[in-house]
Amino acid sequence: MKTFQCPYCGVGCGLYIDDRDRIKGDFEHPANRGDICKKPIYLPKIMDEGRVGRPLYRESKRENFREISWEEAYRILADRLSSLDPSETYFYLSGQLLTEDIYVANKFVKGFLRTNNIDANSRLCMATAVTAYKMAFGSDGPPCSYEDIDDADTFLFIGSNAAIAHPVLFKRVLKRRRELERAVVITIDPVETETAKKSDVFIQIRAGTDTAFLNSVLYVLHREGWIDFEFIEKYTEGFEEALEQARKFPPEVAASVCDVREEDIYLVAEAFAKSKKLISFWCQGLNQSINGTMKNLALINLHLATGRLNGKGCPFSLTGQPNAMGGREVGYLSNGLPGYRDVRNPSDRRFMERFWGVEGIRSEPGPTITEAVDLILEEKIKLLWVVCTNPAVSLPNLDKVHSALERVFLVVQDSYWNDTCEYANLILPAAQLGEKEGTMTGSDRTITYCEKFKEPYGESKPDWLIFTELAKLMGAKRLFPYRSNSDVFEEFKRSTEGRLCDVSGLSYDKLPARWGGNWLYGDLRFPTESGRARLHPAKFEVATERGEFVLITGRLKNQWHTMTKTGKSPQLLKGEIPPFVLMNPEDALELGIEEGDEVVLCKGSKKVVRVVRFSNVKRGHIFAPFGYPKEFGEPVNLLLTDRVDPYSKEPDLKYSGVSVKVLAHHRPSEGLP
Ligand code: SF4
Numbered sequence: 001m002k003t004f005q006c007p008y009c010g011v012g013c014g015l016y017i018d019d020r021d022r023i024k025g026d027f028e029h030p031a032n033r034g035d036i037c038k039k040p041i042y043l044p045k046i047m048d049e050g051r052v053g054r055p056l057y058r059e060s061k062r063e064n065f066r067e068i069s070w071e072e073a074y075r076i077l078a079d080r081l082s083s084l085d086p087s088e089t090y091f092y093l094s095g096q097l098l099t100e101d102i103y104v105a106n107k108f109v110k111g112f113l114r115t116n117n118i119d120a121n122s123r124l125c126m127a128t129a130v131t132a133y134k135m136a137f138g139s140d141g142p143p144c145s146y147e148d149i150d151d152a153d154t155f156l157f158i159g160s161n162a163a164i165a166h167p168v169l170f171k172r173v174l175k176r177r178r179e180l181e182r183a184v185v186i187t188i189d190p191v192e193t194e195t196a197k198k199s200d201v202f203i204q205i206r207a208g209t210d211t212a213f214l215n216s217v218l219y220v221l222h223r224e225g226w227i228d229f230e231f232i233e234k235y236t237e238g239f240e241e242a243l244e245q246a247r248k249f250p251p252e253v254a255a256s257v258c259d260v261r262e263e264d265i266y267l268v269a270e271a272f273a274k275s276k277k278l279i280s281f282w283c284q285g286l287n288q289s290i291n292g293t294m295k296n297l298a299l300i301n302l303h304l305a306t307g308r309l310n311g312k313g314c315p316f317s318l319t320g321q322p323n324a325m326g327g328r329e330v331g332y333l334s335n336g337l338p339g340y341r342d343v344r345n346p347s348d349r350r351f352m353e354r355f356w357g358v359e360g361i362r363s364e365p366g367p368t369i370t371e372a373v374d375l376i377l378e379e380k381i382k383l384l385w386v387v388c389t390n391p392a393v394s395l396p397n398l399d400k401v402h403s404a405l406e407r408v409f410l411v412v413q414d415s416y417w418n419d420t421c422e423y424a425n426l427i428l429p430a431a432q433l434g435e436k437e438g439t440m441t442g443s444d445r446t447i448t449y450c451e452k453f454k455e456p457y458g459e460s461k462p463d464w465l466i467f468t469e470l471a472k473l474m475g476a477k478r479l480f481p482y483r484s485n486s487d488v489f490e491e492f493k494r495s496t497e498g499r500l501c502d503v504s505g506l507s508y509d510k511l512p513a514r515w516g517g518n519w520l521y522g523d524l525r526f527p528t529e530s531g532r533a534r535l536h537p538a539k540f541e542v543a544t545e546r547g548e549f550v551l552i553t554g555r556l557k558n559q560w561h562t563m564t565k566t567g568k569s570p571q572l573l574k575g576e577i578p579p580f581v582l583m584n585p586e587d588a589l590e591l592g593i594e595e596g597d598e599v600v601l602c603k604g605s606k607k608v609v610r611v612v613r614f615s616n617v618k619r620g621h622i623f624a625p626f627g628y629p630k631e632f633g634e635p636v637n638l639l640l641t642d643r644v645d646p647y648s649k650e651p652d653l654k655y656s657g658v659s660v661k662v663l664a665h666h667r668p669s670e671g672l673p
Helices: 037-046 068-083 099-113 127-137 146-151 167-179 210-222 229-237 239-246 251-258 264-276 293-307 324-330 346-356 370-377 398-407 418-424 462-472 483-496 585-590
Strands: 004-006 014-017 023-025 089-093 117-120 154-158 184-189 202-204 278-282 313-317 383-388 409-416 426-427 438-441 446-450 549-554 580-583 597-603 606-615 621-625 656-664
Touching: 004 446, 014 068, 014 606, 023 037, 068 426, 068 462, 089 370, 099 117, 099 313, 099 324, 099 346, 099 438, 099 483, 117 549, 127 293, 127 462, 146 167, 146 251, 154 264, 167 184, 167 293, 184 264, 202 264, 210 239, 210 251, 210 264, 210 293, 229 293, 239 293, 251 264, 264 293, 293 313, 324 438, 346 483, 398 418, 409 418, 438 483, 585 606
Parallel strands: 089 117, 089 383, 154 184, 154 278, 184 202, 278 313, 383 409, 409 426, 549 621, 580 606
Antiparallel strands: 004 014, 014 023, 438 446, 549 656, 580 621, 597 606, 597 656
């Protein structure tokens, strides 16, 4: 029996594979206590499907790939990297890598090549929550843990369809509700999602207006005398400024902006005021927005204004990917350094320079991935190295992304062939989870050791080893002395000593374990300059886009990201294809559209075909799952703009103006998809 963390969502469930190749939930693991959802069950059947077994290379993108040896692949890379200025290279990593992989890649780029031209797909996912947590609490990291669910009485889901995106966590919430009669689950979303259907209260908000709604809740809390002034006085700063902003949103104003009832705003305020313990969960519905950081801060403001931390509650951002938290600990975004350090901080840089034995870590954060796309098109970035992610499907404004991928010398390091490989010059086969060993950190800071249960496919290698071998060839043996993942972990953990995310006392045999304890700020001292948590004025910016409908994107129930793995399982594809769009039946009726019809979603000259499913989506909105690869037609991200939140630089993947036109009427004899 081998144990590991699930490679899919950020709940970070502990799993094991038995001697008959069956995947089960690990009863010893604190994240899931034996529970499991459908997605990982089919893992053993799909691990060898659609793999690349040897490095592949072509000088020109018009040529066919030829198989090459690892030695030749490393020589090509070493020559390219040596001939380019580091600022002409760019690395794009993933929250699905192991911490050891990320640590070595980050060191290779920031410490050895000395450029901060590195980012991760967390930029599309958690960058906003990271930014808001840092602004409010002085550091990243969810303040509470899953155990807090078990004695809470009120749960707020906003911008999160946890029932399908974080199912084991949601089941834990439902279990608590079954046990405690007065427990209540509230969901705020433009779509009546599975989470909304299972909630006690569903507030169907207009997309993009959460900041106005949450400001109004603060307004009501103040008006009703429900602010915890003692907590405010002792542990926070910035309340007056936050309130001043909230005063712009009396319920009658916010109700109109958000298209909700005034009573809904009052109900949420009352929940914050009167519950015993309230946990608010959020995910990409708040993060992926041009107003995302403000949405996050407006929610955190409510917790601080009512003292809802630790035993009284928590603002809990749900991580999208299995090891986005580990990536954050290692500092894999363009501004990060290991141990929650930042390239902009001189003492952080000095520490890491001494620690790594390097000089000249750059002080400016590198471009984010959407900025890097522009720099490629301006021919300022000439080599792009993509590791374990699929930007040809997952980035917004895909026409532009595809042009950039065409132009750049593209290295793809992945376990599976995916749509990005179509644009590659060099493909490096990487070992996937189960074929390598190392750690991952789930949403509540619990680290799990992932054991190897299978030999790597073909000549695939662990990602940390690929960077280590290349660095050695490039003369950096002293910096990259690692012979095993354990060597890497030992070095990484020393870099965290004395930091908030201190894991220096852990070892593989002590995992799973959570860093920071159950409550990260249990003593209500915060790593800010003043030691206090900070409320911020949450400014509301109206999201506007031309189009008859607001297009919202999100997850499918049984598929993961761009389907490179889960799409290989017929069981997991069932019910998810053909690609569909959810529409309100009344909106559809007005356009003469029936359920099952094929429609074209249009934005200017860009067109994406989908099959209509009726659903309780807010009128004027449609919902289309992202992640269908090209074999299912044009990806929906073609219709998304690359506008970003100004603080986190996270793109707005949840708001795009589109029109809808009927392409073909459904024939009842075909049955509904
Ligand atoms: Fe994996 Fe998430 Fe399902 Fe847990 S809830 S088994 S982590 S996909």
